[in-house]
Each structure stands twice: as C-alpha cells, then as structure tokens.
Amino acid sequence: MKFTDGMWCLREGYTIDWMSNVERFAVEDDAVQLLLNKYQRHRGDTLNSSAISAEVTSPLEGVIGVKLVHWAGQLDNGPHFHLNSTKGHAKISSADGAVNYQSGLLNLNIKTSANDLEFVWSTDTQKKLTGHSVRSIGYVRDRTTDKTRWEDGLYIEHEGYMLAELDLGVNEKLYGLGERFGPFVKNGQSVDIWNEDGGTSSELAYKNIPFYLSSKRYGVFVRHAGKVSFELQSERTTRVNISVPGQELEYFVIYGSTPKEVLRRYTALTGQPSLVPSWSYNLWLTTSFTTNYDEQTVTGFLDGFRDRDIPLGVFHFDAFWMKSYQWCDLQFDEDYFPNATAYLKRLKDRGLRISVWLNSYIGQASRLFKEGKEKGYFIKRLDGSVWQWDLWQAGMAIIDFTNPEASEWFTNHLMRLMDMGVDSFKTDFAERIPFKNVKFHDGSDPVRMHNYYSLLYNKAVYEAMTRRVGKAKGLLFARSTAPGGQAYPVHWGGDCESTFEAMAESLRGGLSLMLSGYIFWASDIGGFEGTPPPALYKRWVQFGLLSSHSRLHGSGSYRVPWIYGEDCSEVLRDCVKRKISLTPYILQEALNGHRSGVPLMRAMFLEFPDDPNTYSIDTQYMFGSNLLVAPVFTEDGSVSFYVPRSSEDDTRGKWVSWFDYDKTYESGQWYHETHDFSSLPILIRPGTVTPVNRKLKTPQDDPLNGLEFIVCGEVEDAKVEVVDPEDVHEVIKIAEFASIQDGKNVRIVA
Template identity: 75%
Template sequence: MKFTEGMWCLQEGIRIDWMSNVERLSIQDESVHLLLNKAQRNRGDTLNSATVSAQITSPLEGIVGVKLVHWAGQVDRGPHYELHTSKGHTKISHDKNENKLSYASGPLHLGVNAAPNELDFVFSSPSGKKLTGHSWRSIGYVGDQRADKYRFEDGIYAERQGYMLAELDLGVGEKVYGLGERFGPLVKNGQTVDIWNEDGGTSSELAYKNIPFYISSKGYGVFVNHPGKVSLEVQSERTTRVNISVPGEEIEYFIVYGATPKEILKRYTYLTGKPGLVPSWSYNLWLTTSFTTNYDEETVTGFLDGFRDRDIPLGVFHFDCFWMKSYQWCDFEFDSDMFPDAGGYMQRLKDRGLRISVWINPYVGQASPLFEEGKTNGYFIKRTDGSVWQWDFWQAGMAIIDFTNPAACAWYRRHLERLMEMGVDSFKTDFAERIPVKGVTYHDGSDPTRMHNYYALLYNKEVFETLNARVGHNQGLLFARSSAPGGQKYPVHWGGDCESTFEAMAESLRGGLSLMLSGYIFWASDIGGFEGTPPPALYKRWVQFGLLSSHSRLHGSSSFRVPWIYGEDCSAVLRDCVRRKIALMPYILLEALRGHASGTPLMRPLFLEFPDDLSTYTIDTQYLFGSNLLIAPVFSEDGEVTFYVPRSADDERGKWVSWFDHSKSYESGRWYTETHDFDTMPILIRPGSVTPRNPALKAPQDDALTGIELLVNGQLSGETVLDIVDPGQTDQVLKTLRVRHAADGKMIEAEGHSVKIVHIGL
C-alpha cells in the first residue's frame, strides 16, 4: 500500500510517525529490546507522539527477526504460522560508548546504531557486506483517516486506521523474487504485491498462493510473519526500498541469510516446514473428466480404453466436480444417475491399475444433505449473530467448513475416510480462497482477517493428514490450488485456471517458478490450458512442458483433454513424453528426496542453480528440471524457441549436450535460437553430470534397479554419489551408487550395483 506522494509529501489523510531514535535498549537472554521514538531535541519531544517497541530475536541459525509493535494492548486471537526454533546460536554485544549494538546469528549480522537521532539497522554478510537494513525514515506507524471508522466529529478521539510500516533497503541492481505463485514477471521489482489469496485465474495480479517471503539476488530472503494482508511495494513507491505494511499494531519480519539462493531456501523451509514427499505413482500421467463436461461411466471407460489402445501410460484418473450432483457440492456422494454402481466402478478402475482422485472443496451447498447436519452441529463459519454465513457465489446458499472446530474436522474427515474405503487415493482440494472476513466468527475465536489466507493451511492439512493416516507417511498427496506459508508440507499444488493460449502457458511457467522460490518443490499446470480449447500445436507443446513438470495432469473446463480429439499425432507426442518422464523416475525421485531435505525445488529458475552467471537472473521462459536438465519450452506455433545456456564451474568438464542428439553440443554463456518439430524440444544435459534413468520402467512405481542406467555427460569431478530411491517408500534409499573415472581417467565405473553406463559428450 502506498502512503506517500514522492519523497517529501504524504497522501491526503495520511500521518506517519517516523522512528528516528533509540530511547532505551536492553538485552534479555538471546533477544534485544529497543524503544524507538521520533527525533528528540528536548524532553518535551517525548510527549504527544508514538513509540515503537522493537524486539530482535533469532529463531534459527542464520535468521534474524525484528518485531515492531506500536500498541501492545491488542487482543491476540491468532492464528499464527508454525515456526521451528532453536537456541544457542546468537552473539550479542553492546558498546555503550559508541552506542552500537551487534547481534549475530551464525553468519548473519545485524548492527544497530543507537546514537541519538541516528537510528539505523544494517544486516550484513560474514564478509561485512551490507545486505539490507533500515535507513532514514524507514520504520513508522501510519494513521489513515480515510478509513470508514474515522469520524471527523469525534475530534481528538477520532480513530484512524493504523498500519505498521517497515521499509527495507535495496541496493543497485538488486532483484527480488518469490512472494508465492505470481504469474507476472519473475523479477518482482517495480511491482505492487498484496499477500491476499483470491480466485483470480492466472492472468492477473491476483494469486491463489500468496507467500510473504521473497528472495533477493543480494544473498538474503525476507519472511513477513503475518497471516493477514501484507502489502509490498517492491521498488514501486520508493525506488531504493521494499516497503512492507500491514494493518494493525505490529509487524514481524525475518531476514534469512544464504551464501547461495539454495541456502536461503534451505533455511526458510527449516523455519516454516520442510516440503513433504509424495508417492511414486503420483508422478505418472493424470487424466481428468474436465470441469463442466458431461460424463458418466461409459464416457470415462471410453477414455481409458482409448489410452490403452494407443499404448499411452496412464496412472491416475480424476473425477472433477460433477461426480456429485449439481447444487450438492460437497456431499461426498457419487451422482447415482451417472454412476449407479460407484463402488463397483471404483473397483473396475482399480483392476485397470489406476489410482483414483476426486474433486472436493471446503464448502457445503444448501441443497447438500450435509447442510442441515453441519448447521445443527455448528460445523460452519458463523455470522456474528450466530447464524450460518452463506452466499450464492459458487454454490447456492453455500456454507464454509470451520476447520478451527475439532468436531467439524472429525466430521469432514469421516466423509473422506468413507471415500478412501471405496478406493479413492487422492483429493483435489480446490478453492479455499473465497473466505469471508467481515461479520463472521470462528469456533476458536480466531481473527477473521488473519484467517483469510491461513484457512487454506487448515483445509489442506486436514485432508493431507487424513490421507497419510490411512496410507502411511509420505504416501498420500493432494492436488491443491490455494496455500499459505508452510503449505509446502502438504503437496502437491497446481497453478489454477489458465487460458488455452501460448501466453497462458508462459504465465503458468512464471507462476510455477515463482512458487518454487517460495519454499515449494512440486508443481503442476493444467496441460492444454483450462479455459478454452487448445489448438493442436498448443496442446502438443503444453504436453512437452507438462510432462517435464514435477506432476502432470490433463485438465480442461468445458472440453476434454484426451489427445486423439486434437489428432492422432497428439497421441504420439503424449505417448513419447509420458514414456520419457517414466524413464526419468530414478532421477526425479532422487531430486525430490534432495528437495525434501534442502527446500530446492524440482523445477528451478536458472539463477537458483547458477547464481554466479548474472545473465540468468531475469530469465523466466526456461528452467532446470532437477540439477542436470535444462528445459526450454516452445511457446510458438511455428516451433521457434530462443534459450540461454548458462555458465558454471562445470564448463571445464565438457559442454551441454542435447537429450535427443548426443552429437549436438552447446557452448555455455550463449543464446541459441532453434526450430523444433513436435518430436523434440530443447532439453540439454549439464556437463560433468550423472543422470540416472531406467528405460525399462512401465510405471513410476516399478522396480527401480532392474534396467537402470547412468547417463554421464563429459568428465566427472571426483566421485558422484547417487541415491536410488525406493519407489515404494519415497523417503527411503534402495542403493547408493558411487560413480567415478576409472584408473585410466577415461572409463566411468560405478560401485554399489551393476549398472549400464552411457558416456556422452566426450
């Protein structure tokens, strides 16, 4: 939110009390407490003005938090994000003569200038280089008389809307990334970003997954620990700052240090939660009924027969909304008119070797048989007068499950368990963005505004933990649309409603990469686009891209996404892409296990992998799939694609090599323009890398070791250690392979298992 008109003037109706002085300072255990006030010329300046209490803490090594409080008398009704903390990693010193405070957490240092009227915060790296901080007029309390509660006739008692404002410095050339799944440019400089979940599709500034965490190219991240609405002006109000404001009386942020972007993500996910793992079968191709299409058992069976007859591997079938009767979402009952033998049909699908997913949301329409039960037992969010909150936007008379009520959670869980007993393996947890904030109450008394974004966490957590309680740890998964900080613990997430255009395909990739810089490691998009019907060229290009995402789902709105509708050549492209992904399962499972431990996503922007190559920092049309494969999707009907090959320390070990033609190599640090038919695209193998694959696999969950081979590009630097992950338990390792050059320096040998080695790029 903008409060100023340029450097010198405030917007009409705005007052800001700027903090310029440290009135007093105390050290307590591992925290520092400061009382901040305006510039002090004499003792009279302590009167009739605001103060801000600042507390400096460190929840984990390499992370420093600053909490700024104006009025401390507010009622804290929650909710709060769950953060992991530890002790014993801070060093604090106070030089009273110089009025300097030093606060260190591992490699991260905060210096505070406590000299009279010289308030200054400087966060710095181990080398002493400034990362960010608070310079002149950058901590303030804002009073806004333009708010509804301001009444001029109340005189000196007139209430303004209050905001806490923290402005963090940006350096020359510094770039900002992340803030959740945002579909605009990957670099956020110049943008205004509101952290507020909305159902806005993929073609606007609104987002389903708003995460108040950003990464700077300068070597740090910022997490704003506030579940309500957080507004960020990223070089869009002050061109030298990120201005962060929240309504209310306090704000808390954490600076997360990292020598590399990967290290920042590792620390951030240690703070907010390590990303969850998913079962191997989920990496197979998913097919849905699409949204508003007409379908019944005969329709679904025809689709499945079509995949079987064309030898296209298919692992999961998803029933979207209309598996339930219209107006009854959600009643968790198959529409008996369309599926008269739902239990029997589930078994027939299982007999085909398929996993089953069904669409749900946290809403109950008034026509649902469950509405009266939920109303009687108090399972829904209520209005302040005690009635059920309802509206007609989406489902007629719909109510919203109150997941702060343990009884409502147990009730919801029983319906999910009943479906799992029928054979359902996963749930698409759609919606949870349209959560009201005015005139409503929660069972536990939570602040409705703070619950708006947080609600998605409660919803996805409830469903995810219900699944895992039945199938085992790391064996359940969702297909979720909305999220909030910590939501990476409950995978998988998909990109929401995109159009069937090349531009929407590109914006979907940007959204995915942005989310991957926000602590998430898995992501998918609606292959072919959701709204509209894709032309065959777009369908095939999105298939290529979608099958090189962590998860791959064919889904549309009013038209089906089975390939032969668009031409049998589309079936051939889909078959090849699915087979390639299945063959890559040893590599994908390895990269997922590493991401679970480190927060490094499967799909990653180039700068995350190559931070020393400055040319990578603005690229958002290509990505690394894992650490070894460079992917450049084709966003044009004629097949022309321009892509960049990054520089790295690996260059001395060889050149990047084409996945499709191992005789074709690429120089690092160069741009290339190529034209590809639909049987290829730019997939480049990193020099000095070892990529495990298994062409013998028929499905992701099959035996990982029989038929495994190692694709080695160029010369290796020492020994490469590869964990072959158990497809039956994706957090376990079957074998550890050690790959190195033999004594002659040319041949490659592997220890730990008999394996075929394919050595390219010589």
C-alpha cells in the first residue's frame, strides 16, 4: 500500500510516525529488546508521540527476525503461521554505539547512538544484504476510514498500519511471493498478499506467500496471516516497503550462500515439503468441468488411450460426479453412476488411480447442509446464523475447519470415498472466504483467516488421506494455499485460457511459486478456458509432460488427444513415455527437494545465480539439476533459449541435445531454433549423470530392471540415488561414478 506522494509529501489522510532513535535496549537470553522513538532533541520529545517496541530473535541459524509493535494491548486471536525453531545459536554483543546480533553467517547491526537509528543485515564478510536506513520504520495513522469521526475531537480513532522499508541494492532482483502470473521479476510491482479466485490472466493470485527471494542471496518472510502489502521498488525506488494493517509486524531475513540455501532455510522455518507417491507422476486425465459424462463416456476415453498405447495413470472425476446444486454432498450422482463402487473397482482393475473433485462449500440442496447447520459446522454471521451466498452453489455455506468436530465430520465422508476406491482429492477453491461480519468457531480474526483458511482445508484433507494410506502415498491437487502449504502437495495453477500466452503465464506462475518453498506444480494441459487449437494442444503436452505433475483438463471441452487429431495422440504418447522413462531421475530430484526445499522445476536464476543473464528468464527452466527445458510458445515451432554459464560446466564439456547426442551447445549463448512436434529444446547439462529406465511401463515398476545412466561430458565423483517407487523416502541403490573422461558427449552406462 502506498502512503507517500513522491519523496517529500504524504498522501492526503495519512501521517507517519517515523522511528529515528533507540531510546534503550536490553539483552534477554537469545533476544534483543529495543524501544524505538522519534527524533529526540530534548526530553520533552518523549511526550505526546509514538514509540515502537522491537524484538530481535533467531529461530534458526542463518535467520534473524524482527518484531515491531506499536500498541501491545490489542486482542490477538490469531491465526499465526507455524515456525520451527531451535535455541542457542545466536551471539549478541554491543560496543561503540551499536548492538550486533549474529546467527550463523548472518549479522544484524543496529546503531544505538542518539538519533542514528539504522539496521544493517550483512554476511560474515560484512557485505550488506539489506537494512533499514533513514525513515524506514514507522506507524501510519489513517484518517480516511469510517472510524475517523472528527466530531470525536480529542478521542478521534485512527486505524493504522505498521510499515517497514527494506533497502535494495543496485541491480538487485526480487522473486517469489507465491504463484504470480505477471512479470517474473517482481521489481516495480505492487503486490497484496490476499488469496483471490482471479484466473491466471490477472494480478490476483490463488496462492499468495509473503516471502520474496533476492538475487543478493537472502529472502524475507513476513509472518502475518492477514493482508500484507509489498511495494517492490514501486513507491521508493531504493526499497521494498512492507505494510500490514494493525499494530504489529513481524518479518525474518533469511541468508544463504546460494538461492538454494535460502530456500532450504525458508522451508526448514515454515515446513518441509512433503513427497508424493510415484504413481502421481504418470499422466492424469479428467472428465473436464462442464462437459457431459457418464460411465459410457469415461470408459470410451479409457479404451481410446489403451487402443492408442498411451499410458494413463490417474482418472479424475470433476465437479459433476455429484448432482448439480448438491455440491458437496460427496455422493456419486446415481443417474450417471448407478453403482459407483463397482464402477470404481473396474477402473482400478485397469491399473488406474482415482481422483475426485471437491471443495469446502455445502450447497443448500445438499443432504449435508441441514446436518452441518444444526451442529454448527459452518462459518457464521455475527448473529449466529449461517453465512450463505449464491455465488457458486445456491445458498452455499462454508465448512469451519477451526471447529475440530466439523473437520472430522467432513473428512469422515472422505474416508468413505477412499473405502470406495478414491485415491486422491482435488481440493478446489477456498479463496472466496468471507472476512466481514462473520465469526469462526475458535474466535480467530476473520481477516487473518481469509488466507489461512486454505491451509486448514488442505491440511484436513491431506491428513485424512495419510491416516489411511501413509504419508508417502497421499496427495492432493490443490488450487489455493498459504505459507506452510508445501507440506500438503500437489498444487496446480488454476484457470488458464487456451492460448500460447496463457501457457507462458502459467509457467511464470509456477516458477514464482517454486521460488516460494513449493517443489511440485502442474498446469491444465491445453488450457482450462476455451478449446485449444491442435498446435497449442501439442506444445502444451510437451511442456506439461516435463512438469512435476501432468494433467489433461479443460472446462467445456474434453482433452482426449484424438479429438484434436491423431497426430496429437502420437505426440502425447511420446511425451508420456519419455516422462515415465525419467521416473528414476524424477524420484531422485523430488527426494532432494524434500530434503532441501529445492523444486523440481527451477527458474534459471535459482540454478545459475552467478550468471546474470539468467536473472530475467521466465520462458525456460531446469527440470531437476540436469535437464534444461525450453517450451515452444509459437505455432510455427520457433523458440529462443539461453544456455547458462557456470564455472563448473565450462570444464566438463558442452550441453547436449536430448534427441541428438551429436548436437552440442556452448554455455553463455542464445540459440534460435525451429522444432516440429516431435521435439523441443531439452538439453543435458555437462558433467551430469541422469538415471533413466526405458523399460518402465508405469512409474511404480521396478527401477532396477532396465536402469541406465546418461553420462554427459566429463564426470568426477558423481552419485546417483535410485529411489524406491513403493516408498519414495527410501533409497534402494546408490550408483557412484568416480571419473569418466573419454571425450564423448554422452555415454549410456547400463
């Protein structure tokens, strides 16, 4: 939120109490307590003005947090994002008008000399990362609200904001803030952390994460469940301005020697990403949303895939598996599926896993509405009545997951579906959560619950699944999330249009989310809104089958390939089989992501932070550590891509085409190519060993029978972990490569 009008003036209706001085400070255990106030000319300046209490802590090594409080007497009903923490790693000292707080290699130096307030975060080499310089910590008084009645005179009420402004350096680039579909580099943008159902072609986002990652090897996480406003060089061109309504702001600066280490520390702080079962990496097919389907239609789709030898792993029933107006009664529509249990068994006999759509809304026509109302399981208005509207399902109510009984009631119905054979749930919606004139069962602040709700929703469904099948075998397909949601995978990109531009914006959104602590992501292959032309369908298939998860899904039209031409079936078959052959590699990279917070699909900047040419690239990515992927976003097949440079790669040989091992690429160069639908730019990184198995029919098959290693360039002391597809946390074989230096571009080692 912007409060200023240029450098010298404030916007009409706002005043800011800037902190300029440390009045006093004290060290208490691993924390520093400070009292900040305005510029002090004499003792009279301590009167009739604001002060801000600041607390400096370190929950984990390499992470330093600051909590700023204006008035401490406010009610705090939560919720708050969970933080993992340890003690005993902070070192505190004071001398020469400053207090120094050190956590690992991260230092925070706070000037305590009179009227010289400054915070500086730096590395152990004293290289400045960011900080608070002059006029950068303040309390904003807002005289424009309904509460501000001038006739109240001396007792006039002001609603206010906490404001913290963090310095930016020359050429510093910012990333993340959740799944954002606009410009990939966030400099110059105004971003509000507030979940909305806005599609992929707007500034609104389903997945808002108040965490940004800097090219200077640090990140900032704002621990606030309500709306957080970021002005990223969009108000002050040398700063990121962070504001929240209310009296308190808490944020953490997270250091890493590389961007990957920043993500490792961020996920250690907010929650380790969970793994997903191996079968989920296979192709998913849905009924699409508003299409007509019944047993005969679904069976026809499945027969078409079988007859064309296109592997298929998961079949998803979208919303109309239930009767209209009765979402979500969690009952198969008997008019279309007269014996759902028997039908699901027939599908599973084909080797398929089953997914069904749901959300946390209960339409008034649902058989569950009356029971939920009587037992108090829904979000309520202040008078105790059920909050309802017609904007999705007629008269719908929303389950209140702060009520443990309501959560258990809902998940018991999911258990019944799992008993019928359902393996996964698409947890749709949860962005349009009311925050005015409502109350939650546990008394939580409704504004803070707006974003946080999606976390409770996904957590309830995910934990219900994992109670039944174990943590290594449960997964969702979720649209909304909040910090910590990486523990409840997978997430997909929401409602995109069927255009090349929407395909590109989907990739931008996914890369941004995966710079925010998430390691898995998918898009609707072919686009959700509209019907893709054949060229777009085939290009999105290529991209979608080189995403962590791959789902064919649309709104009013089916996504089975032969509708678009049999050549589309050929492209899909080749892409699915290629992905299945990469299962050993995908499982290894996913396990690494679980350990480190590094995603499967990586922005080029994340993998090559020492190459400034990668900083703004958002039309290509690394699929794991070894493979560069440049999707084709044009009908004629033309594509431009950059081959990154690193000091290690330069000594290990050249990048090599996946399709032609004799075709090589120089690091640090741009290339322009034209591809037919049988290929796209997939490059193998020099000095790498990539495990593949071309004998696999499904991702669950034995990885050792037919296992091969693609060795690219010169290799020294490489190690490959072969992960058990039945337990994706376990390694069943370690292959070590001490030295391969035979001058070949690629060797296949069986």
